[in-house]
Amino acid sequence: EIVLTQSPGALSLSPGERATLSCRASQTVISIYLAWYQQRPGQAPRFLISGASRRATGIPDRFSVSGSGTDFALTISRLEPEDSAVYYCQHYGTAPYTFGQGTKLEI
Amino acid sequence: QVQLVESGGGVVQPGRSLRLSCAASGFIFRGYGMHWVRQAPGKGLEWLAVISYDESRIYSADSVRGRFTISRDNSKNTLYLQMNSLRPDDTAVYYCAKDECSGGSCFADHWGQGTLVIVSS
Numbered sequence: 561e562i563v564l565t566q567s568p569g570a571l572s573l574s575p576g577e578r579a580t581l582s583c584r585a586s587q588t589v590i591s592i593y594l595a596w597y598q599q600r601p602g603q604a605p606r607f608l609i610s611g612a613s614r615r616a617t618g619i620p621d622r623f624s625v626s627g628s629g630t631d632f633a634l635t636i637s638r639l640e641p642e643d644s645a646v647y648y649c650q651h652y653g654t655a656p657y658t659f660g661q662g663t664k665l666e667i
Numbered sequence: 668q669v670q671l672v673e674s675g676g677g678v679v680q681p682g683r684s685l686r687l688s689c690a691a692s693g694f695i696f697r698g699y700g701m702h703w704v705r706q707a708p709g710k711g712l713e714w715l716a717v718i719s720y721d722e723s724r725i726y727s728a729d730s731v732r733g734r735f736t737i738s739r740d741n742s743k744n745t746l747y748l749q750m751n752s753l754r755p756d757d758t759a760v761y762y763c764a765k766d767e768c769s770g771g772s773c774f775a776d777h778w779g780q781g782t783l784v785i786v787s788s
Binding site: 561592593595597599604605606607610611612614616646648650652655656657658659660661662 | 702704711712713714717726727728729762767769770771772773774775776777778779780781
């Protein structure tokens with residue numbers, strides 16, 4: 561089973577700044593098999609962006625992904641208050657399709 | 668538009684069973700794999716199980732294998748999760764999610780609003 565470790569656990573930034581959220585895998589993951597999700601308080605999770613950089617409908621290009629091997633990142637540029645949420649990475653290569661523990665982003 | 672509506676949650680005693688349903692609409696249900704994911708109160712997401720569009724492939728997490736069973740009825744556009752031998756640590760919101768693959772990359776692109784299961788005596 562691939563274990564995903566996200567860091568930091570929580571992050572507080574100001575509007576307009578850039579956030580870099582890390583997702584480290586316990587073994588090599590093909591980058592296109594890593595997906596990211598956003599969960600705002602009181603809401604269900606929603607798909608954000610795939611490892612192949614396909615964004616969900618309505619997600620701006622301020623959101624981007626990078627990384628390879630075991631180290632991956634979600635970068636959110638020009639932060640807005642609505643970006644406040646918990647962000648999860650998930651690997652999709654071989655089951656079980658585990659999630660990271662999440663990074664809470666506060667703007 | 669894609670809609671996923673979970674139902675069947677509630678309060679159940681430890682050791683009992685419960686079956687969750689996920690009614691799908693707005694897409695060709697029989698053409699897509701489906702997932703169950705849960706979230707314990709105040710905790711992160713835990714992937715539970717996936718079933719392929721034709722039920723030929725089913726995978727589940729170690730934590731629920733042997734107790735939980737994912738299934739689907741394509742004639743009813745409905746996904747199920749049969750949960751047996753429930754334990755207090757199964758208390759969570761249970762989400763169903765639709766599988767999508769694009770450009771070689773797969774992900775859960777639509778999620779339901781979840782149904783709450785509380786296991787307590």
